Amino acid sequence: MLKQWKRLKERITPTDIVMWVIGGAILALIIWGSTATIAAGRYSSHHWFDFVIFGLAQGSIYALIAMGYTLVYGVLRMINFAHSEIFMSGPYTAYFVAAAFYRSGFLDQHPLISLLVIFLVAMIISSGIAFLLERIAYRPLRTAPRLIPLITAIGASFFLQYVFRGLYGSGFQAYPVVKIFEGEWTFGEFRILRFQAVVILAAALLLAALYSFIQRTRVGKAIRAVSEDKEASYMMGIDVDRMISTTFVIGGMAAGAAGVLYALMFKQVHFFMGFIPGIKAFTAAVLGGIGNIPGAMLGGIFLGLIESVGPSLFLDGLGIVAPYQLKDAIAFSMLVLVLIFRPTGILGERLAVKKA
C-alpha cells in the first residue's frame, strides 16, 4: 500500500497538479454557469432544441472536414494545413455551376438533379486539388524531417488561397437559394429548419459511407494497413503511394461535400472561407483523437454543439455580457479541458503500438 502510494507520488509532477487545478477550475466554472442559467429559466425547451440542432448542423460539417485531417494524419503523420483550401476550392468552383442553373431556372425545376451536379463538381474539384497537392507538394518531401512537410502545407495553403483569389476575385459570391429546402418542419413545440435537417442527414450519410469504406472494403483495409506500418504493408504487396493518394482523394471528397453543405447553410462563398472552418475541424480532429476516424466525427459534432449551446449555457448564468463573442474561446477552452484529462483526445489516438 505504502509502496504504491510512493510510486504514485513519483509519477505526479508539479505540472500535473497545475494542469488539474486549471482543468478543475474550468469544470467548476462550467457547472456553476450552467446551473445559474438553468435556474434563471430564460430559455425554454424549444430554445434548447434549436441550439442543439444548430450545433449539430455546424458540427456535422466540422466532422466531415475533420475526416480529411485525421485520414491524412493516419497515413502520413502530418497535419495537412492546406485542407481548409481544399474545402474552399470545391464549393467555390461549384458556385459558378449553381449560379448558371439558377439563372436558367433549372435549379427550381429540377432541384435534386442540380444539387447532384453541384455536389459532383465540388467533390471532383476538391479531390483533384487534394490529389495534385499530395503529388506535387508532399510526395517529394516524404522522407524529409516531419517539420518540412508541415511548413510546405502552410505554404500550399497560402498559394491555393491566392490562386483562387486571382481566379475568382476577392469579393464574395452569394450561393443561390434552393427553394425546396426553405422553410421548416414543426413537431408540436419543436421545429427544425429544412436545410439544417438536410445538412445533418447528408453529413450523417456521408460519414457512414466513409466509415464503412475504410472498415469494410479492400482499399480501406489497405489504407489502414499503411497507417499501421508503411514498410510492412509494402512488403505485403500494397502499393503504398497509391494508398496515400487515395487517402487524399477521399479526404478531398469529404471536404468538397462539406463545402457545398456549408455553402447551402450560409449561402456565401469567398476565397478565405476555408480558414476558420479548417482551424475548427483541425481542433475537432485533435479533440476526438487525431488519426482516429470515429474520433474525428465525435470531435466535430462535440465542437459544433459546444459553440452553439456553450455561450448561452455556461456564460449566461455568470452574467457575462455578449457571450457569443466568446464562442471561440469556449471551444478552445474545451479543447484544453479535454486534453488535460485525456491527452490523446476523447477516443484516443489510434496508432500502432510501436509508434505510440
Add this chain to the structure above:
Amino acid sequence: MMLFVLVTVVGLIAISVPAQSQDKLGVIKIKKGEPIHIACWMVIAGENASLGTDTKRGVEIATADKGGKILDHPIKLSFQDTGCNAEGGQAAATKLAADPTIVAAIGSNCSSEAKPGVPILWKAGIATVSPSNTAPYLTDPKRGPEYDGYLRTCHNDKVQGAVAAEFAIKQLKVKKAATIHDGSVYAEQLAAVFAETFKKLGGTITAQEAVAPSDTDMRPVLTKIATGKPEFIYYPIFIAAGGHITRQVKEVKGLEKTALMGADGIFSPDFYKAAGETAVGMYHSSPDFSAFAGGYKSFLEKHQKKYGEKPLAPFHAHGYDAAMMIFAAIEKVAKKGSDGSLTIGRQALRDALYATKNFKGLTGNINCDKYGDCADPKIGVYKTTTDNVKNLVMPDKPIWKPY
C-alpha cells in the same frame, strides 16, 4: 564697436535660425517637376473592398477635377490596403510613415484601422483626413495628442446612432430594441450611442450582443436575442457578418417580424449580394445624398463615365472632399522657391487643414473644429426595395430624416 557688431551678428543669426527651419515637424522639399505624393490607406481588397474602392474613386475624381496638378506639380496618388482591422491599419500606417515623400494621407476607412494607425502617421508628421471613420473616439476631446494630425470629412457616429434611435422610436414607434456589434471600434461605439439614445427616448434595450467579424452561424446568438422579444434589431457592423445576420434572422423563431436596421458600413451593393432577397425591407442609416451640394450631380456623371457604374458605398463624396481639402491646404502653405521647387511645412499643413472653414464641398459646408470633425452631417434613413436587391443599387432617397 566690435562688441556691437558681434551682438548684431549673433542676434541676426538667432533670428534667422528659427526663420529658416520654420516648422517644428520638419519640411518636405519637392524639386521642380517632382510630384506631390498623397498616400491613401484604404480597404481596397477583401470582403469590405467596396468601402475603400468607393472612397478611392472619390479621391481620383477630385484629382482629375484639379487637373492632376497643384502649383504646377503633378499629384501622385498611392494606395495601401488596410483590411478593415487594427492589424491592417497598423501595417499600412507603418509603411506610409517610412516614406518621407508623403505630404499628406487620406484614410483610413474603418475606425479600427485609424485607432492604431493615426498615431504612427502623426509621429512621422503626416496629417491624415479620413473620408469614412465615424467612431466618436477619434475626435473625442480625450483622445490624446497622438491624434493631433487627424481630421475627418464624414459624420461622427454620435449623430448617426442618435438618428437611428430617433427613427426607431418616432417613426416605427417601437419600444423594445436589441443591438449587435462585432467588437470593432466603429460598431461597438455606434451600437452604444444607439442604445443610450433609445433609452433616453423611453425605449427598452433587451439585449446588447456581440459576434466576431468572422462568425458565420448567427442562429444561436439570434435565438438568444429572441428570448427578449425585441421589435427592432440594430446591427451597425460590416458586410460579411451583416449578410449572415440578415439571412438568418428570419429563420429564428420570434424574430420573423422584427424590423432590421444597419448603418453606413453595410450600405453597399456588396451587402445586397451577401444578404440577397432577405435584405428587402430593411433600413440603413447613411449620409443623405439628396442634401449634398449642387456639384454632386456632375460628380455622379463623372463617376458613371469613368467607372461605368454607380457608387459602391456612401463615402465617395467624402473622399472627394477630403482630397480637395488637402489640395487647398497645400496651396495655402506651400512656399515656392526660385528654382521651381516647393517647400511644405508639416505642422503648417496640419494647421491649415484644421483651419478649414466654410469650405464648399460636395457633402456640404466643411468647417473643422479643434478636434478635427469637419463634416456637416446630414444623416437620413433608407429602406431597401426588391428592385434595389435585384439590380444591386442602393436606394438614392431617404424615407425619413430628422431635420
